[in-house]
Amino acid sequence: MSNGINFAFLDEYAKREIRRSVIKAICIPGYQVPYSSREMPMGRGFGTGGLQLTLALIGADDTLKVIDQGSDDSVNAVNLRKFIEMTCPGIDTTTRLQEATLIQSRHRIPEQPLRADQILVLQVPYPDALVIVEPSEDKRKIMHGEADYSRLLVKLYEDIVKFDEITISHRYPTRINGHYIIDPSPIPRYDVPRLNHSEALILFGAGREKKIYAVPPHCLAEPLAFDDVPFRIEDFTDSHGERRACKLCGSKTSFLDEFIDEQGARVYQCSDSDYCEQQQELAHG
Amino acid sequence: MDKILEVKGLSQVYGPGCDLCFASTGPDFETNICPHCGSIVALHDLSFDLYKGEILGIMGESGSGKSTAVKCLYFDQMPVGGSATFFDDSGQKPLFKLNPAQRRSLRNHRFGMVYQNPNLGLNFDISAGGNIAERLLMSQVMNYSEIRERARELLARTEVLTERMDELPKNFSGGMQQRVQIAKALATRPPLLLLDEVTTGLDLSVQAKILDLILEIQSELNTAMIVVTHDLGVIRLLAGRTLVMKYGRVIERGLTDQILEDPQHAYTQQLVASAL
Numbered sequence: 021m022s023n024g025i026n027f028a029f030l031d032e033y034a035k036r037e038i039r040r041s042v043i044k045a046i047c048i049p050g051y052q053v054p055y056s057s058r059e060m061p062m063g064r065g066f067g068t069g070g071l072q073l074t075l076a077l078i079g080a081d082d083t084l085k086v087i088d089q090g091s092d093d094s095v096n097a098v099n100l101r102k103f104i105e106m107t108c109p110g111i112d113t114t115t116r117l118q119e120a121t122l123i124q125s126r127h128r129i130p131e132q133p134l135r136a137d138q139i140l141v142l143q144v145p146y147p148d149a150l151v152i153v154e155p156s157e158d159k160r161k162i163m164h165g166e167a168d169y170s171r172l173l174v175k176l177y178e179d180i181v182k183f184d185e186i187t188i189s190h191r192y193p194t195r196i197n198g199h200y201i202i203d204p205s206p207i208p209r210y211d212v213p214r215l216n217h218s219e220a221l222i223l224f225g226a227g228r229e230k231k232i233y234a235v236p237p238h239c240l241a242e243p244l245a246f247d248d249v250p251f252r253i254e255d256f257t258d259s260h261g262e263r264r265a266c267k268l269c270g271s272k273t274s275f276l277d278e279f280i281d282e283q284g285a286r287v288y289q290c291s292d293s294d295y296c297e298q299q300q301e302l303a304h305g
Numbered sequence: 306m307d308k309i310l311e312v313k314g315l316s317q318v319y320g321p322g323c324d325l326c327f328a329s330t331g332p333d334f335e336t337n338i339c340p341h342c343g344s345i346v347a348l349h350d351l352s353f354d355l356y357k358g359e360i361l362g363i364m365g366e367s368g369s370g371k372s373t374a375v376k377c378l379y380f381d382q383m384p385v386g387g388s389a390t391f392f393d394d395s396g397q398k399p400l401f402k403l404n405p406a407q408r409r410s411l412r413n414h415r416f417g418m419v420y421q422n423p424n425l426g427l428n429f430d431i432s433a434g435g436n437i438a439e440r441l442l443m444s445q446v447m448n449y450s451e452i453r454e455r456a457r458e459l460l461a462r463t464e465v466l467t468e469r470m471d472e473l474p475k476n477f478s479g480g481m482q483q484r485v486q487i488a489k490a491l492a493t494r495p496p497l498l499l500l501d502e503v504t505t506g507l508d509l510s511v512q513a514k515i516l517d518l519i520l521e522i523q524s525e526l527n528t529a530m531i532v533v534t535h536d537l538g539v540i541r542l543l544a545g546r547t548l549v550m551k552y553g554r555v556i557e558r559g560l561t562d563q564i565l566e567d568p569q570h571a572y573t574q575q576l577v578a579s580a581l
Contacts, residue, residue, distance in 0.1 A: 162405075165406075166406055166409065168409075168443070170439050170440075170442035170443040171439060173438075173442045173447075174431055174435050174438055174439045174442060177434075177435055177438045177442070177449065177452065178431055178432060178435050180449060181432060181434065181435070181471050182471075246447055246448060246449040246452075247447050247448040247449075248448050248449050248450050248451075249449045
């Protein structure tokens with residue numbers, strides 16, 4: 021390369037190792053595959069796990085979309101996109117979901133359905149859902165192997181006892197393909213059903229924790245719940261029971277962010293900026 | 306009667322061990338510390354059969370190996386020798402030849418254990434009901450209302466105030482913690498219950514309640530139990546048959562009444578005489 025950096029920054033050996041881990045992760049849905057996470061020119065916690073996955077998978081003919089908490093324009097998304105553009109000459113970037121072949125995201129799954137020819141890469145801070153009940157990784161591996169999630173379920177039980185409902189707002193433990201339970205990264209509960217039978221391959225990369233796992237296309241993903249206390253998503257209803265709408269596009273079906281405007285009033289806006297813009301364009305013909 | 310457990314030649318040594326450990330320790334030598342290698346022979350050649358619904362007592366002084374025996378049977382530690390076979394509805398299970406997953410499955414579903422120290426048997430970070438729920442959830446009971454109902458029933462059965470089922474067990478008295486432990490151990494209705502010094506350190510009235518409770522459970526659920534204690538009163542009340550242990554060996558065995566009325570071994574005679 022002219023600037024002396026390998027295409028997609030990582031050396032070919034690193035890319036091959038990550039791709040092998042990805043294949044293993046796809047073969048065993050939900051299983052956390054260890055890999056030797058590389059030092060990246062940014063701090064751990066800035067999405068290095070997702071970035072390494074993206075860099076190992078991206079090709080010159082790919083179109084990339086980078087999202088951070090639903091927005092294409094946040095600092096994290098802009099800087100990751102710039103870095104990938106710089107190290108992957110020839111690739112296209114976009115903010116339109118429909119144009120993208122590879123999507124790297126933090127905290128959200130896009131509102132619009134993904135296609136079979138797309139890959140979603142999620143950045144993960146804590147890959148293991150069991151870490152809240154068992155500090156020893158050795159024991160957690162045994163618990164995962166035997167699908168022993170009773171202690172995780174006790175957490176849900178205690179939640180219902182204390183608050184009459186399950187109060188986990190994000191990182192909702194989700195059982196993949198009837199066995200492994202994953203931490204689906206800090207996506208809101210609203211996005212968890214989108215993992216189930218997704219058309220697209222969904223990959224999870226944790227750089228600091230050095231783990232890769234996957235929800236392959238058309239794979240069963242069930243949020244953990246009791247038979248008589250089912251999983252439920254955020255409903256965004258107001259005190260009159262009305263579904264709140266986005267103040268920009270008027271959508272009543274999207275995940276909303278809450279803001280305080282200059283007058284001190286609460287307003288709601290689509291979290292997914294691309295979806296919101298497309299809805300506005302549709303409304304204005 | 307149907308046999309539920311068969312133990313043969315169970316032995317346990319703490320330390321490096323040597324060829325002379327077993328030959329140079331025991332009641333005849335008045336020690337269980339090997340003079341050649343310094344290892345502790347906690348258990349040697351323990352054999353017994355246990356039948357469905359039977360309560361077997363294991364009695365002896367501190368360090369006689371009685372707790373080691375139940376800890377081996379509950380897989381808290383692996384013995385250096387001997388075998389144990391558990392006769393389940395699904396067939397015979399050689400306990401020490403099972404793989405770790407099979408052992409954990411037996412521990413979680415078919416065995417119950419009540420430790421002397423509730424810290425070992427209870428999770429103090431979750432409520433009393435949550436402790437019982439954990440056992441039920443291991444057995445794939447996934448209905449929240451059913452779990453609550455069964456936890457409430459078990460706590461009522463063990464005379465724990467059901468209004469306190471959502472409190473942390475660390476706020477309970479020692480007797481109540483012990484009863485929550487029993488309720489937890491019984492959650493999956495195990496055919497075998499191991500009780501390690503369950504009444505030690507409790508006051509007499511609480512002791513009596515717990516012993517009554519154990520007897521009621523045994524007659525209601527036909528649960529086989531191994532009761533480990535150094536208290537002759539507990540043995541007299543609960544156990545049909547008793548093993549007396551000293552320095553890791555069984556020195557006397559037989560019907561409890563026979564052992565207490567007509568002890569043959571000098572140590573047992575001393576033990577019975579001191580209790581009278």
